[in-house]
Amino acid sequence: MRRVVVVGAGHAGFHTAFFLRSKGWTDEIVLIDTDSRVPYQRPPLSKEFLWGKQELEDGVFRPDTYYLDEQIELISGHQVTAIERPAKQLxxxxxxxxxxxxLVLATGSVARKLSLPGGDLDGVHNLATAGDAAALRSGLASAQNVVVIGGGFIGLESAAMAASAGKRVVVFEAANRLMARAISQPMSEYFEKVHRAAGIDLRIAAGVNAVEGIDGRVRSVVGSDATQVDADLVVVGIGADANEEFAAKSGLATDRGILVDEFLKTTDPNISAIGDCARFPLFAADGSSELVRLESVQNATDQARFVAHQIMENTADPYRAVPWFWTEQFGRKLQIAGLVTGYNRTELESTGPDNFSIHCYHDETLLGTESVNAPRDHMRARKELTARLKQEVNATVIRFRS
Structure with a gap:
């Protein structure tokens, strides 16, 4: 009787157990998570849950009876501190x-804390767990002045929700444009206009020096230009780091993530790492690759499916996938296929001011497509990029035609 142990019960960890059992694995499966709750989805925490359209129990992957019925041993509320690799023991x-x-490590990522004076005041919130989301939703109900630190997906989703609820919202973003790590400049400019039109005070290329409070409770945020902004509540969305600490202490190779090969195996062949915690080789159609760490549901689920198949079949085919992401802000659903980093030109395909796609190229090679309220464009781009990746030939000219 073989035993697969999965550490982390987010999208990557849960789906590893799910795919193993649903595809016919009859041996033991153990799923371990630090959270004491039944495993749940994280993305709705900054979307449907904050909007009050969903409760925490609505976001569970499966009810607790599922784990009993499928004979998946669920160990909740316990932290893994070390891997004793010679003994193959946690x-x-x-x-x-x-x-x-x-062993499958699906330990996810850890939201960066605000390492500034006042960063630990009551009313300063990160958004990573169900507990974080519940505290934030409760605080937003009575807040009037909301400050968001960070203009990425989580920060802007939170800002959009707060502004739609009638709050005064100020966003500080240290970079020179919104969502700069994930999207093109034209798309950043579009969402900047959307947020400004909704009344959000965007302060771009602006840092924060301190958070100030009274009696332990946040009252204002001091910008890098010494401007003081009233704040009843602060949302911190300044990125996340791979949860790699105990993997590194156990001798596995790490570098801004747990390093894995093209089969998603670590430097120990008995251990895989997937999802937000893993840095893996992302392959292009020309056979080149770069090490990346991706934070997305699609990446977590695809890698879980691949590793489950590897454990059962040990196939020789390496992991290949086209990344895709999405966010929704003020009714604009942005879907991204591929990675647009490194583009040097763009092409616009539009059917209206809020229904369009931006195709991002490096010279004549398509890197990715960003689509706003244009799901057909998004699916077409994913199909094109997937087909090209499977061919693994030198990319020539890819054009989109109506």
Missing amino acids: ILEGHAPISYDH
Whole structure:
């Protein structure tokens, strides 16, 4: 009887267990998570849950009876502290050690805290767990002045929700444009206009020096230009780091993520790493690759499916996938296929001011497509990029035609 142990019960971890069992794995599966709740989805926390359209229990992957019915041993509320690799055993806080035949690390990422004076005041919120989301939703109900630090997906989704609820919202973004790590400049400019039109005070290329409070409670935020902004509540969305600490202490190779090969295996062949915690080789159609760490549901789910298949079949085919992401702000659903980093020109395909796609190229090679309220364009781009990736030939000219 073989045992697969999965550490982390987010999208990557849950789906590893799910795919193993649904595809016919009859041996043992153990799923371990630090959160004491039944495994749940994270993306709705900054979307449907904050809007009040969904409760925490609506976001669980499966009810607790599922784990009993499928004979998946769920160990909740316990932290893995070490991997004893020679013995193939995990050490947990408050729980007996767990042995494994194959170990899957799906430990996710850790939201960066605000390392500034006042960053620990009551009313300063990160948004990573169900507990974070519940506290933020409760605080937003009574807040009038909301400051968001960080103009990425989570920060802007939170800002959009707060502004739509009638709050006064100020966003500080240190970079020179919104969502700069993920999208093109033209798309950043579009969303800047959307947020400004909704009344949000965007302060771009502007840092924060301190958070100030009274009696332990946040009252204002001081910008890098010494401007003071009233704040009843602060949302911190300044990125996340791979949860790699105990993997590194256990001797696995790490570098801004747990390093894995094209089969998603770590430097220990008995251990895989997937999802937000893993840096893996992302391949282009010409066979070139770069090490990347992606934070997306699609990446987590695709890698979980691949690793489950590898454990069962040990196939020789390496992992290949086209990344895609999405965010929704003020009724504009942005879907991204591919990675647009490194583009040097763009082409616009539009059917209206809020229904369009931006195709991002490096010379004549399509890198990715960003679509606003244009799902057909998005699916077409994913199909094109996937077909090109499977061919693994030198990319020539890819054009979109109506």
